[in-house]
Amino acid sequence: MKVLVILYKGGKAAQEEPRLLGTVENKLGLESWLKGLGHELIDSKEGPDSDFQKHIVDAEVLITTPFHPGYLTRDLVEKAKNLKLCITAGVGSDHIDLNAAVDHRVQVLEVSGSNVVSVAEHVVMSILLLVRNFTPAHEMVERGDWQVSDIARNAYDLEGKVVGTIGAGRIGYRVLQRLKPFDCKELLYYDYSPLPPAAAETVGARKIDDLKDFVSKCDVVTVNCPLHEGTRGLVNAELLKHFKKGAWLVNTARGAICDKDAVAAAIKSGHLNGYAGDVWNVQPAPKDHIWRTMKNPLGAGNGMVPHYSGTTLDAQARYASGVRSILENYFSNKPQDPQNVIVGIGKYETKAYGQR
Numbered sequence: 553m554k555v556l557v558i559l560y561k562g563g564k565a566a567q568e569e570p571r572l573l574g575t576v577e578n579k580l581g582l583e584s585w586l587k588g589l590g591h592e593l594i595d596s597k598e599g600p601d602s603d604f605q606k607h608i609v610d611a612e613v614l615i616t617t618p619f620h621p622g623y624l625t626r627d628l629v630e631k632a633k634n635l636k637l638c639i640t641a642g643v644g645s646d647h648i649d650l651n652a653a654v655d656h657r658v659q660v661l662e663v664s665g666s667n668v669v670s671v672a673e674h675v676v677m678s679i680l681l682l683v684r685n686f687t688p689a690h691e692m693v694e695r696g697d698w699q700v701s702d703i704a705r706n707a708y709d710l711e712g713k714v715v716g717t718i719g720a721g722r723i724g725y726r727v728l729q730r731l732k733p734f735d736c737k738e739l740l741y742y743d744y745s746p747l748p749p750a751a752a753e754t755v756g757a758r759k760i761d762d763l764k765d766f767v768s769k770c771d772v773v774t775v776n777c778p779l780h781e782g783t784r785g786l787v788n789a790e791l792l793k794h795f796k797k798g799a800w801l802v803n804t805a806r807g808a809i810c811d812k813d814a815v816a817a818a819i820k821s822g823h824l825n826g827y828a829g830d831v832w833n834v835q836p837a838p839k840d841h842i843w844r845t846m847k848n849p850l851g852a853g854n855g856m857v858p859h860y861s862g863t864t865l866d867a868q869a870r871y872a873s874g875v876r877s878i879l880e881n882y883f884s885n886k887p888q889d890p891q892n893v894i895v896g897i898g899k900y901e902t903k904a905y906g907q908r
């Protein structure tokens with residue numbers, strides 16, 4: 553069986569650090585195991601004339617990661633006559649055309665839960681670094697300067713603020729859990745799937761049904777829902793008008809959920825005090841992507857990093873082993889863990905990628 557793995561080149565780091573499993577060099581730790589079972593493992597990079605285009609035609613299994621994704625478009629799904637299973641090494645399968653997968657009876661599985669704590673920690677860190685104006689303070693000391701007032705004029709406590717999450721699934725809920733001890737004024741969430749009452753009570757989170765109403769109440773908004781037809785461009789110029797002036801926005805879900813130019817304009821005008829996250833509308837982000845350098849009127853408010861919150865070494869160990877379990881089940885015709893199945897044969901098996 554042909555198993556096609558689309559990973560990114562980890563270079564020197566991946567040669568020196570074998571725990572960088574999600575790289576071409578280390579192949580999720582699957583190479584010798586798969587070859588030992590007699591399967592063909594092809595690793596390939598993306599691009600118009602790449603091996604991806606060549607090998608997808610007869611691959612039966614495709615493994616990708618969201619961090620440096622191989623984009624499986626409808627066109628490629630149609631060319632992939634032998635494709636039966638796509639596995640996302642991590643969480644978030646929007647780089648696969650899921651509707652095309654449904655139409656062509658290709659299953660799509662993720663390693664659900666594998667990196668949700670990793671992302672939730674990053675969200676809390678990002679909220680804190682924006683609210684406390686951390687990045688320009690660090691840059692100041694590196695420059696050799698010392699002007700406390702320049703930083704303190706835009707530094708706040710998280711205590712007493714209203715924080716809300718768009719999406720209260722695995723990550724969103726873990727963010728709320730981690731924020732509870734910060735004594736925020738209120739924790740809110742917006743999601744069409746309500747939290748179980750006991751879970752909502754444990755974190756003290758209130759559900760708001762209208763998105764404009766929700767953002768207008770929040771000092772900090774964090775985005776933790778998948779990218780799908782219902783969330784692409786959800787945070788756009790119109791919605792941003794309803795944010796509190798000076799609010800902070802953290803998005804570690806998917807870049808395209810927020811409108812690139814509308815966010816950059818809101819930061820530039822100071823309507824948003826800061827934006828942080830690790831996900832971009834195109835990955836790798838072009839060198840001149842406005843989110844790399846956008847700043848608020850005080851020259852701060854940017855907490856952007858490359859897509860890595862869900863790929864800590866701890867997370868890589870979990871999603872690599874999860875990919876192996878999915879493959880083991882597939883090879884031996886055993887049922888998959890239902891929580892991993894995004895698209896089953898001919899239909900969505902999750903409610904998280906939009907209401908259908």
Ligand code: NAI
Nearest residue numbers: 643644719720721722723743745777778804805861862904
């Ligand atoms: P999950 O499936 O546990 O939860 C997603 C939640 O979003 C569900 O409760 C769902 O009802 C809700 N949702 C969907 N559409 C919505 C909408 N229109 N409005 C409000 N809520 C909506 O997923 P999990 O594990 O929490 O992951 C969420 C997303 O985070 C992933 O799909 C992925 O895009 C992103 N992610 C990012 C990572 C990173 O490294 N930056 C790593 C892992 C996930």
